[in-house]
Amino acid sequence: MELTPDDVKRVAELARIELTEDETRAFVKDLNDILRYVNRLQQVDTEGVEPAYHVVPLENVMRVDCVTPSLPVDEALDGTTGRSGDYFKVPRILDVD
Amino acid sequence: MPLTDYEIVIGLEVHAELKTESKAFCGCSTKFGGRPNSHVCPVCLGLPGVLPVLNRKALEYAILAGLALNCRIAERSRFDRKQYFYPDLPKAYQISQLDFPICSNGSIDIPADEELGGGTRRVGITRVHLEEEAGKLVHSGSGILDSEYSLADYNRGGIPLIEIVSEPDIRSPLEARRYLEQLKLLLQYTGVSDCKMEEGSLRCDANISLRRKGESKLGVRCEIKNMNSFKAVEAALQQEAERQAELLDSGEPVISQTRAWDEATGTTVFMRTKETSSDYRYFPDPDLAPIVVTADMVEEIRRRLPEMPDEKRRRYVNEFQIPEYDASLICGSKPLADYFDSVVAVYEGSPKTVANWVMGELLRLVNQEKIEVESVRITPRQFAALLRLVDEGVISGSIAKTVFEEMFATGEDPDKIVARKGLKQISDAGELASIIDRVLAANSQAVESIKSGNQKAVGFLVGQVMKETHGKANPQIVNKLLKERLGL
Structure with a gap:
């Protein structure tokens, strides 16, 4: 199955990325190349091979349930341009159509 | 459709x-x-x-x-x-x-x-x-x-x-x-x-x-x-x-x-x-x-599972002889079941008595005052102490309800409430005799009625003695004394 320009536009929209028509065309080609490569991988016989749940060769990395100090409020809000009191101020969430 | x-x-x-x-x-x-x-x-x-x-x-x-x-x-x-x-x-x-x-x-x-x-x-x-x-x-x-x-x-x-x-x-x-x-x-x-x-x-x-x-x-x-x-x-x-x-x-x-x-x-x-x-x-x-x-x-964590509602309900019915309906109601609330269990743990009498009080007085007051079971002021120890006062005949069952209300409102110990308000049950025959005298004198009509065969009027007289003593008289003893006096 080939990706269409509409598929690429949809993915871009979900990721909040704006693409020009040229960029869309380029991504259609690149992404289809990648999919074709994955399709080739899918032809490999994996009978009897343990499924990989994860790419990291670790398991059960956990911490004990213990409270550690949080950031001071001023420091937590230091990186934002939209502070209001002790809150992060965020722009309008839903557009009224 | x-x-x-x-x-x-x-x-x-x-x-x-x-x-x-x-x-x-x-x-x-x-x-x-x-x-x-x-x-x-x-x-x-x-x-x-x-x-x-x-x-x-x-x-x-x-x-x-x-x-x-x-x-x-x-x-x-x-x-x-x-x-x-x-x-x-x-x-x-x-x-x-x-x-x-x-x-x-x-x-x-x-x-x-x-x-x-x-x-x-x-x-x-x-x-x-x-x-x-x-x-x-x-x-x-x-x-x-x-x-x-x-x-x-x-x-x-x-x-x-x-x-x-x-x-x-x-x-x-x-x-x-x-x-x-x-x-x-x-x-x-x-x-x-x-x-x-x-x-x-x-x-x-x-x-x-x-x-x-x-x-x-x-x-x-x-x-x-x-x-x-x-x-x-x-x-x-x-x-x-x-x-x-x-x-x-x-x-x-x-x-x-x-x-x-x-x-x-x-x-x-x-x-x-x-x-x-x-x-x-x-x-x-x-x-x-x-x-x-x-x-x-998984097994280690399974061992941490507490007794679950169904199991608990079955135990209440089988071991405590608590009616199915009462057991379901108590187990249907975790805080209530916890409360019941902690009273039973410190009370040597029958768990069924505890269940009756929990289902009756406790829930009545909890619902009336619209509070959560967690914020009830009566501790399980105080609860058990009250039941013990009834068991030992120190107070009557009806007085106990009054004491319970007071405990519910103030969190005070039951024996202190009983002492402060003078609610101890009167079981002394001598003390009761003089009260019975007064009641008999004031209710000659009822006495006549009993003598002509109306046994029911005895209950009325017991009630009058209870009223006279503000509920403190021991009703069994009053009943016995009255019958003796009336030659029944």
Whole structure:
């Protein structure tokens, strides 16, 4: 199955990325190349091979349930341009159509 | 076509916050409230370069919940990123589980809707998975639509949650409510969650569709959100079932969508068309190592399961000879069952007596004062001490009720109340004799009536003595003395 320009536009929209028509065309080609490569991988016989749940060769990395100090409020809000009191101020969430 | 010609099919998604001390993937406190953005750190704020690490307790609680819901615990599970943009989610993805949830294939039993034939309904639990809570938004306007901006507090962001997804096995709004009540009870018994809907530590979304009776294919479903009580869930589902029936009746299709319950108007309103799971572009979270749960680990956690409601109810009926109805009622509330158990533990008399008092006086006052069992001021020791005063004949059963009310209001010890108010029972024959004299003199008509064979009037005279002593006379002894005096 080939990706269409509409598929690429949809993915871009979900990721909040704006693409020009040229960029869309380029991504259609690149992404289809990648999919074709994955399709080739899918032809490999994996009978009897343990499924990989994860790419990291670790398991059960956990911490004990213990409270550690949080950031001071001023420091937590230091990186934002939209502070209001002790809150992060965020722009309008839903557009009224 | 009436609604009864359709079969209602409901599945519920319940989110329960886990009662850990620290968040799911960082050490920030999970305390409710607090100064905004005072329980945050680079991990739960989603700053670049941080590494989340799973809270072991959150995993154990999820497993404990799964065991209480008769689930299979996955030997292998992992976390995935669910990606969407919303300002309550600073990372722009939620750490969740998609393909390999920690628990699956469980079930809970509820009484089926009597109108659908009654009996027991087994509701399958598809899965229980671990994920993280989002932050809290405060809107500048009256609602999200008219707000120029919103304020984000991430104190809640990153608290561990379990999402419990049921099979579409629920057949009526009433059954949905019963399922939620039973689920809440089981979770409260395990102690993994407070399940407080008013604080948002328990939330429910409902999926509902209709199909003609006898049809096996499922209808198009709608999801309902924004219900903040079990009663609201029941009402919203009823209203939505009627809405869908009307559409189907008029030959219009039901369109898959997410609707919000509006408490004020008692209706559901359109929110958005349903997103599909591919829109979330899930992928395995590379920051979190996969989880392997061995059989030994499961058994170790299973041993931590407390006595569950059904088991407890059976024990009350079999060991304590408490009536089935009373036992179900006590076990139907974790705090009440805990209270009952702690009184029984310090009282050497019959647990049945304790049950009578709990079902009678305690619940009467709790309901009358509209308080929670947790905030009752009578300690189990004081409760037992009161029962002992009755057993030893120090006070009568009716006086004990007065003392109980006083204890309930003040938290004072029963013996102190009895002493202060002079409520000790009068069992002394000499003291009672003079009171009986007075009563007999004042009620010559009743005495005549008894002498002419009306035995019932004895009860009237006992009552008069009780009245005279403000309920303090020992009624058995008064009865005996009166009969002696009247030559009966």
